[in-house]
Amino acid sequence: MSEETSAVLSLESLENYLSLFGANDRNVPLLEGELCVALSVRGADLKITGPDENVAMAMSVVEKLKSLVLRHAQIDRTTLRYAIALVKTGDLDQLDDIAFEVVAITQRGRPIRCKTLGQYRYVNAIRSHELTFALGPAGTGKTYLAMALAVVALRNKEVQRIVLTRPAVEAGEKLGFLPGDLNQKVDPYLRPLYDALYDMMGADAYQRLQERGILEIAPLAYMRGRTLAESFIILDEAQNTTPEQMKMFLTRFGTGSRVVVTGDDTQTDLPAGKQSGLLQAVDVLKDIPEIAIVQLTHSDIVRHDLVQTVVKAYESYEREHTGRHTGHDA
Numbered sequence: 001m002s003e004e005t006s007a008v009l010s011l012e013s014l015e016n017y018l019s020l021f022g023a024n025d026r027n028v029p030l031l032e033g034e035l036c037v038a039l040s041v042r043g044a045d046l047k048i049t050g051p052d053e054n055v056a057m058a059m060s061v062v063e064k065l066k067s068l069v070l071r072h073a074q075i076d077r078t079t080l081r082y083a084i085a086l087v088k089t090g091d092l093d094q095l096d097d098i099a100f101e102v103v104a105i106t107q108r109g110r111p112i113r114c115k116t117l118g119q120y121r122y123v124n125a126i127r128s129h130e131l132t133f134a135l136g137p138a139g140t141g142k143t144y145l146a147m148a149l150a151v152v153a154l155r156n157k158e159v160q161r162i163v164l165t166r167p168a169v170e171a172g173e174k175l176g177f178l179p180g181d182l183n184q185k186v187d188p189y190l191r192p193l194y195d196a197l198y199d200m201m202g203a204d205a206y207q208r209l210q211e212r213g214i215l216e217i218a219p220l221a222y223m224r225g226r227t228l229a230e231s232f233i234i235l236d237e238a239q240n241t242t243p244e245q246m247k248m249f250l251t252r253f254g255t256g257s258r259v260v261v262t263g264d265d266t267q268t269d270l271p272a273g274k275q276s277g278l279l280q281a282v283d284v285l286k287d288i289p290e291i292a293i294v295q296l297t298h299s300d301i302v303r304h305d306l307v308q309t310v311v312k313a314y315e316s317y318e319r320e321h322t323g324r325h326t327g328h329d330a
Contacts, residue, residue, distance in 0.1 A: 006049040007059050011066060013044060019069045020062065020080070027080050031058060034084045057087045064092055073099040078115050078302050085299055091117070104148035107202040112148045118300035119145060125292035130258055131250075133238075133282055135265045136296025137311045142262040143236050147196040149260075150232040154214070159232045159258065161214045164193045166236040167245065168219040193217055193236060220245055229254030238263035238278040240270055246277025 011017045021027045028039050037050030037058045048058045061083045065075050079099075086092045098120040104112045114120040119141050126132045126149050134142045150162045194217065197206050209215035220241065233253055238246065238261045253259050263278040270276060285291050298311045 003052055004050065005052050005055050006047055007055050009046045009048070009059060009062055009066075011041075011044050011046050011062075016066060016069055017041065017044070017046070019075055020065050022077070027077055030077065030080060031061065031084065034081070035061075057084075060092055061087050064095060068095070068099050071100075074113070082116055082299070086117075103145060104152045104200065106199055107205065112145075114145075115141070115302040116300040118294070118296045119302070122294045122296065123149065125294050126258070126260055129290065129292040131253075131290070132260050132292040132294065133278070133285075134260065134262045134294045134296060135278070135282065136294075136300060137264055137266065137298055139301040139311075140296040141300070141302055142296065143192065143234070144196050146234045146260040146262060147193070147200060150234060151197075151200045153232045153258065159256065160230040161216065161232075162209075163228055163231050163233045164197075164215075164217045164236065165220050165223055165234070165249075166193065167238075167240045168221070193234075220249060223249055223252050226252055227254045228252050228257055230256040231258075233257060233259045235259070235261045236263075238281075239265055239268045239276050241277035242270070243275055243277045243280045246281045250281065 011020070021031075031037070032039055035050070035054045035058045037048050037054050039058075040047045040049070046062060048055050048062070050058070061080075064087075065080065065083055069075055079095075083092060083095055086095055094117055098114045098117060101114045101120060101123070102111045103114060103123055106112060114123055118136070122132075122134055122142070123145055125134075126146065134146070136142055147164075150159075150164075153159045154162055194206075197215070197217075201209070206215065210217075220235065231253065235241070235249055240263075241249070249261075250259075261278065261281070263276075265276070265279055265282075268276050282293055286293060298315070301311060
């Protein structure tokens with residue numbers, strides 16, 4: 001058992017302390033709880049007390065984040081939590097790879113950044129492959145980051161349009177019997193895509209692009225019989241596709257197009273016993289080097305802290321009650 005020890009690190013200024021630990025010491029319990037250490041501050045000095053190995057890890061985390069703050073990186077609670085996870089696996093230095101990676105800029109000027117190594121690898125996979133599959137739980141940024149890269153590609157004139165689609169499983173094959181025009185029929189199923197686009201480009205720009213046919217959002221059923229060239233195409237919620245739908249979709253894109261397929265391989269709304277087209281496609285295409293397959297895990301979740309907790313709790317519950325492992329081992 002490690003002996004109790006203490007170490008002192010100068011944070012140099014109150015501003016640095018606030019950048020690391022937030023107002024009212026909000027992030028202090030996170031570092032203390034995750035690494036089993038105690039923190040105390042006197043002036044600009046931070047004292048860390050605990051078992052030798054834990055103190056060393058805590059010192060490494062604080063020093064790394066301090067160096068990023070001094071280089072004007074943005075440190076939030078998600079970054080701190082992820083730094084703690086990285087130090088436990090000896091990968092803390094890789095935090096430098098993602099700290100300054102700007103994926104896109106929203107219409108309000110807010111930079112969109114990768115928050116985890118999984119997201120960093122996902123973004124680079126999309127940039128370097130014409131077809132990318134991303135599998136992972138809710139909150140890992142699969143759709144949002146793909147949207148961001150699609151908008152960047154359009155702004156840079158790498159593609160001529162953006163096509164966003166997802167299967168409207170809950171509506172079955174009965175969309176035609178629902179009231180209203182096409183947009184009104186499928187709006188509930190495509191709303192998450194609208195929300196992300198509004199954030200990227202603003203409602204006015206979104207409306208103009210849609211009216212000009214540069215931006216298209218449609219259910220997967222409306223992709224049949226088409227060839228989509230010079231397009232950035234995103235298939236969202238792909239775990240809800242059938243094998244037939246997935247094969248149809250993957251044969252739609254033409255020259256100059258880039259395709260991203262996202263889905264949560266632990267959740268499906270398909271009828272019991274029906275195979276997911278996403279899982280079949282990943283199995284069929286896994287050995288083709290030109291196709292990227294990225295597996296995101298609960299450690300890549302960047303929503304509220306509770307989302308990670310909920311995902312882990314469900315994984316534990318399902319292992320205990322069904323004997324089925326639903327995790328996302330990389």
